[in-house]
Amino acid sequence: MRKIIYEFDQCDRKKCSGQKLIRAKKVTPQPKSKYFNGIILSPMGQCSISPADREWIEKYGIGLIDCSWAQLDKVDFKSLPKRHNRLLPFLVAANNVNYGKPYKLNCVEALSAGLYICGFKEEAFELFEGFGYGEEFYRLNGELLDQYCECSNGQEVIKVQEEYLNKHRKEQPEDIVLKIAEYVKEPINLKEETDQIKLELESQDPDLVKSIFVLEIITKSIKTHTQFRAHTDLIISIIEKFTDYKHAIFRLRLIKSIINTRFYVPVSYYLFFTVKQTLDLKNLACMNLNIDYSNVTLKQNELKSEEAHMFIIKEFENILMKHLDAFSTNIGFPELANVVIYELNNLKTGVFIEFFDRLIGKIEKQKNYVLEQRKKSKIDVLKTETVNEFEKNLKKMLS
Structure with missing residues (x-):
């Protein structure tokens, strides 16, 4: 696959991720005077990149623009091709300069994200070889990137983005993404947070929504194999405690949180237990319910719904295949x-x-x-x- 980069020499060449990609021969510098017919990731794009761009990228390649976010007004975008420009949807940076900032991705993050969304996952991961924050980038954005991958076109990608942002604007403070990203980068009192969750889950009426939210953040904050092993033991003990069908989605969400890491997790048994429990249900009814991962405890009317049944089976497939892909x-x-x-x-x-x-x-x-x-x-x-x-x-x- 052809991968090119337009250079505007606005960054420190020793620290610039675009220049590092060039030195590693992972992208090729493209003269501004030479036309490129591939997809170009550009702040001037009019529509979002999406899986619909996959065939075009396979045929003509993908490019990006190496410039500084602080000097966009000095970039001569008119000198570059405009026909196939694409924007990236909402993602959070993991690089040292703009860590935790929405949209402020550097070259390697942007190109990797674009490839991932279009289904070139192996190439997306390989771009980060030699960079120290690739795993962090996918810990921060993995779930949202997977949702973008399931879209058919740019309009659907934007719809997913807006649904995500609206949900977080309503339910959480506006700066929650930044605060989480800052905590993940430099976690404080991980043990204390874990102990509080243990106490919460041992109470008579535990708040599962709060618990899974905190557990997902803790998972992203883990840096060492020793920490992860202890955390996995905790997750599995929670899964083994909440074994009834009404907590099937809660269990799937717990499993999903720990398979998006670089460590091996033995989760197949719990996946098969959950799907078998679901398949054993009888006398289901279509109730026109909207079931997703926010339904951590199925209500009485949801327990016998076809919608919950099919959501669990579909997510079983998604999680199992992601687990095996690793x-x-x-x-x-x-x-x-x-x-x-x-x-x-x-x-x-x-x-x-x-x-x-x-x-x-x-x-x-x-x-x-x-x-x-x-x-x-x-x-x-x-x-x-x-x-x-x-x-x-x-x-x-x-x-």
Whole structure:
């Protein structure tokens, strides 16, 4: 894929993320006099980038503009192509200069986000190699980026953005995003916050909305594997406490919060428990309800609704596939896939046979691909170096 950058030399070249991308040969400088027919991420765009741009990017590439947010008025945008300019939707910066600020992304963040939204996730992640804040960027924006990915066009992306912003304007102070981002960057009293949540959840009538909100922030704030292991133990203990169906969405939200990290989390069992519990329900009715992740405790009328039933099953698929995607280029993926496929086969019943067959087909395809590459490579699985090289090459082939 062609990736270009227009330079305006407004930043310190040693610190500029755009220049770092050029030095790493991840983007190519483009003369302003030379026309580029690809998608260009630009503050002057008239519509948002969206998955609808994927085919155009595959054919013509993607570009961005290396300039300073503080000197936009000095940029000669008239000298650049305008036909395929795109804006990025609401996202929060994770770089050291503009950490926590909405929209103020630097070059690597902007290009990575644009690629991610259009479905080029491996390439999006690879851009951050050599930068220290890639994981932080996706911790801050991962859930919203995934929503943008599901849109069909730029109008739908803007609709998702506005719904997100309106919800937070109504329910939270205007500066909540900045405050959360500041806390995540330099968390204070993580243990104290965790202990308070433990006490809250042990009370007779715990506030689950508040608890999940704080737990999600704590998850984003964790920096070390030791911290994450202790936090995961807490999350799993909470999941095991709230096992009734009315808390199915609460459990899914807890699981979702910990799979968006760089650490391995053994969540398959709890996913399968939740979906089996859902599939066992009978005598459901369509009630025209709007069910989403805010329904952390299903009310009496929601318990027997088809809407809650289908939301849980769909999110089971989304979370399971995201969980598996994290290991899809690992040498041991086929063995993990076999376990998951076995459990999925046990769930096949009634009207959901086709649903699970489709899901199994997706996993089988990736499993067989990894097996084929393992067979071709004939690697020594006891040697860490050869395994790492195999997995690195596999990622390149799939990108």
